[in-house]
Amino acid sequence: MTNQFETNAIRTQTERTQFSEHSTPLYLTSSFVFDDAEDMRASFAEEKQKNLYSRFSNPNTSEFVEKLVQMEKAEVGYAFATGMAAVFSSFGALLNAGDHIVACRSVFGSTHSLFTKYFPKWNIETSYFKVDEPESIEGLIQPNTKILYAETPTNPAVDVIDLALLGEIAKKHNLLLLIDNCFASPYLQNPIDFGADLVIHSATKLIDGQGRVLGGAVVGNADLIREIYLFSRNTGPAMSPFNAWVLSKSLETLAVRVDRHCENALQVAKFLEDHPKVTTVKYPFLESHPQYEIAKRQMRLGGNIVAFQIEGGVEAGRKFLNAIRMCSLSANLGDSRTIVTHPASTTHSKLSISDRNEVGITDGLVRCSVGLESIKDILFDLNQALNA
Numbered sequence: 001m002t003n004q005f006e007t008n009a010i011r012t013q014t015e016r017t018q019f020s021e022h023s024t025p026l027y028l029t030s031s032f033v034f035d036d037a038e039d040m041r042a043s044f045a046e047e048k049q050k051n052l053y054s055r056f057s058n059p060n061t062s063e064f065v066e067k068l069v070q071m072e073k074a075e076v077g078y079a080f081a082t083g084m085a086a087v088f089s090s091f092g093a094l095l096n097a098g099d100h101i102v103a104c105r106s107v108f109g110s111t112h113s114l115f116t117k118y119f120p121k122w123n124i125e126t127s128y129f130k131v132d133e134p135e136s137i138e139g140l141i142q143p144n145t146k147i148l149y150a151e152t153p154t155n156p157a158v159d160v161i162d163l164a165l166l167g168e169i170a171k172k173h174n175l176l177l178l179i180d181n182c183f184a185s186p187y188l189q190n191p192i193d194f195g196a197d198l199v200i201h202s203a204t205k206l207i208d209g210q211g212r213v214l215g216g217a218v219v220g221n222a223d224l225i226r227e228i229y230l231f232s233r234n235t236g237p238a239m240s241p242f243n244a245w246v247l248s249k250s251l252e253t254l255a256v257r258v259d260r261h262c263e264n265a266l267q268v269a270k271f272l273e274d275h276p277k278v279t280t281v282k283y284p285f286l287e288s289h290p291q292y293e294i295a296k297r298q299m300r301l302g303g304n305i306v307a308f309q310i311e312g313g314v315e316a317g318r319k320f321l322n323a324i325r326m327c328s329l330s331a332n333l334g335d336s337r338t339i340v341t342h343p344a345s346t347t348h349s350k351l352s353i354s355d356r357n358e359v360g361i362t363d364g365l366v367r368c369s370v371g372l373e374s375i376k377d378i379l380f381d382l383n384q385a386l387n388a
C-alpha cells in the first residue's frame with residue numbers, strides 16, 4: 001500500500017467473494033463456519049486469523065477498521081456501535097479501580113458524564129485542566145494517574161489543544177495519551193504523529209458524513225488495542241456489519257467531503273467576523289483564534305465547526321434559531337446538511353452558568369456545523385436569521 005490517503009480509502013478491500021464483485025459486499029452474518037474440527041480448534045486458538053462470530057470480527061468491520069488504521073497511521077483497531085461505546089470500552093479495558101484520569105474540562109457531554117457520574121462508582125477519579133491552561137496539567141498528575149485524555153478541537157467552543165505538548169507530558173510521566181479525534185476526522189489531524197497511544201472516533205459525525213448511521217472506533221498501539229478487543233468481545237459493543245459497510249463506503253469520500261466542509265466553514269467564519277450582530281467568532285484557521293498557531297501546526301485545515309457569539313445573550317440565541325429557514329436545528333454534526341445549535345439552552349442547559357462559562361459556553365454562543373450545500377445558500381440563511 002502507498003501512503004496516499006485518498007487511494008487507500010478507495011482501494012483498500014480486504015475481502016472479495018467468488019463473484020468477483022468490484023465493491024465490497026455486505027456480510028450480514030452473525031457467525032462463520034469451519035471446515036472441520038481442526039480448523040475450528042485452530043481458529044479459536046487464534047493460530048489462524050479467521051472470523052468466528054461477528055461480535056468479535058466481521059469482514060465489513062475489519063475493512064472499515066483497516067482503512068481507519070491506515071489513515072491514522074495506527075497499528076490496529078476495533079470498531080464499535082457508537083462513539084461512546086468506543087470511549088467507554090477504552091477506559092473500561094485499560095483502567096483498574098483506584099486509577100486516576102487527567103482530562104480536559106471541555107469534553108463531549110456523555111464523556112463528561114462518565115467521568116462525573118459513573119467512574120467514581122469504581123473509585124476512578126478525574127482531574128480537569130482548562131483548554132487555555134495546559135501548563136496546569138503536570139500539577140494534576142498523581143502517582144495513580146494512568147490516562148491523559150483530550151479532544152481537539154473541542155465541543156462546542158472550538159478551542160484547540162497542543163497535541164505535541166500533550167504527547168511530551170504523557171511520555172515524561174509515563175501516561176497513556178488518548179485523543180478523541182472526532183472533530184478533526186482522520187483527514188485533518190493524526191494524533192499518533194504527536195505521541196498519542198490511542199485515537200478514538202465517533203464515526204457518526206464526519207466519517208459517516210450524511211447523518212445516517214452511528215459508529216465508533218479506537219485505533220493505535222497493538223498491545224492496548226488487544227486489551228480493548230478482549231474487553232469488547234466479552235462485553236458486546238461491536239459495530240454492526242451494515243454500519244461498517246456504510247462507513248467504509250463513507251471513508252472513500254472523506255477527503256473530498258472534508259475539503260469542501262472546511263472551505264465552506266472558513267467562508268462562514270469570515271462572513272460572521274464581519275457581521276455587526278456577531279461579537280466573536282471562533283474557527284481554528286481564523287488568525288483571530290487564540291490557538292491559531294497551534295491549529296496550523298497540527299491540522300491540515302480548520303474543520304467544519306464554527307462557534308460564534310451573538311450580541312444579546314440567551315434570548316438573541318433563541319431568536320436566531322427560530323429565524324433559521326434552511327439550516328437544521330439538530331444535535332448532530334459533521335453532516336452534509338448545515339446544522340445550528342444553541343448550547344446554552346439545549347445540550348449544555350443542565351450545567352450551571354459558571355460551569356458553562358468555564359468551558360466557553362456563553363449565553364449567546366451558537367455552534368454551526370457547516371455542511372456541503374451551496375455556500376451562497378448557507379450564508380444567505382445565516383445572514384437573514386441574524387438580521388431578523
Ligand SMILES: *Cc1c(COP(=O)(O)O)cnc(C)c1O
Nearest residue numbers: 082083084108180182202204215
Ligand atoms: C458525538 C461525539 C461522541 C460520541 O459519539 P456517538 O457516536 O454519538 O456515541 C464522542 N466524542 C465527540 C467529540 C463527539 O462529537
